[in-house]
Amino acid sequence: MIEPSEEQDSVENAPPLTPEQALANLQSSDLGLRYYAAWWLGKFQVNQPAAVDALIAALEDEADRTELGGYPLRRNAARALGKLGDPKAVPGLIKCLECSDFYVREAAAQSLEMLRATTAAPALMQLLDGGVAEAVQIVGRPHLTQPYEAVLEALGTIGATEAISLIEPFLEHSIPRVQCAAARAMYQLTQNSVYGERLVKILDGTDLKLRRVALGDLGAIGYIAAADAIAHAKVENSFKLIALKGLLEHQLVEELKILSLSDEAIRVMNLMDSLL
């Protein structure tokens, strides 16, 4: 069993840094220190302009390479920039969508989603070129030709309705997680409950990991009709709470610092209370 909020454990085992040190370490001759510093700046959301600039520069790093030609520092820099919330990073991240390293492309797509980068739509759509027929496993690697899940999710979140016809075929992709990402995006772009119900149906399935994925998706799209199904899903309470939090946040409208609590919002909170 894993609990999503327990990742801080790993932080306590790492050497303590300050923002200044992390920034300096990004230029260190020790590639391990650079890699760690990039992660650290994202984790602790050091969104000072100097940190953002240094991370954007790290997106073009050539020094840190894996045996298979990957770019570890670029991956961490791309991930960190999503967490820092500075739109200045968008052009560099869009460029990363063409990187030869799958994991750099994946991190860039995820961060562009976090930054709500609507200008990334054309570049993201390009990664869907060839459609489902091209979306196959790469021999000898644990991933597909492109980071389809991240790309579909990003297109949904940034509201790229022009991508609907490209996304829809992925509902029939052979990998259930990709289907989930497509259903999530289709719901976001159309608000049609058919797609929300596809995710609800997965909560009844036999695969625990997939049920967790579907919970995450339902929370992300705030599909309120799923509230009871989420509360009763056979998944750890921590995942259910996060999903219901997503539903709740979609129900809350902020008016001058005061939230208006609808009956639906109160119903979701009662379900959350029961899961404590």
Next chain:
Amino acid sequence: MTDELIRAVALADTPARMVMAVQNLAAAKDVAAIPTLIAVFGYNNPTAAAVAVAALTELGEVAVPQLLTQIDDYNYGARAYSIRTLAAIADPRALDVLIDAAATDFAPSVRRAAAKGLGSLHWHKLGFPESQTASQRALETLLFISQDPDWSIRYAAVVGLQALVKIPDLQQLIRARLEEMLATDAEKAVRARVQLAQG
């Protein structure tokens, strides 16, 4: 009779048979079943564990001493079920265990269950002045964890504080803290729960 039902739990060789065996044992409502029902928390079978939680909660106070002494320090899944059960029974003898769990456990599921429970113990069973110091200690713990970095812990703290507000002596501090959270908490979901608690 209960012995046989207990043996059936030990012999259950599929998850479904385990659930069935625990249901049968729960239906006996026998105090002799308590250690076995607690042991079910550690079998990584959520359905069976839920049945055991309900059965122990129904047995109530008589189950509390064993629940307190048989908490599994090495399995946080099992520990969360124990804390949830103690919170539901609400016997104030669980206070120290709940305070420990809420403030120092590493597992969020355990801390949330403890935070909720800390608000709603049956304080009057302690008599005066113990009831007063006990509820005061619960309040201090909830105020402390209402500043936790994890939103779900703060959310659970609000649920605990809302229950505790029924105690007149504590109202002023609780209302002040809720106001503060409403003004400063970064999470909309936590602020919404504060508003619900404020009524």
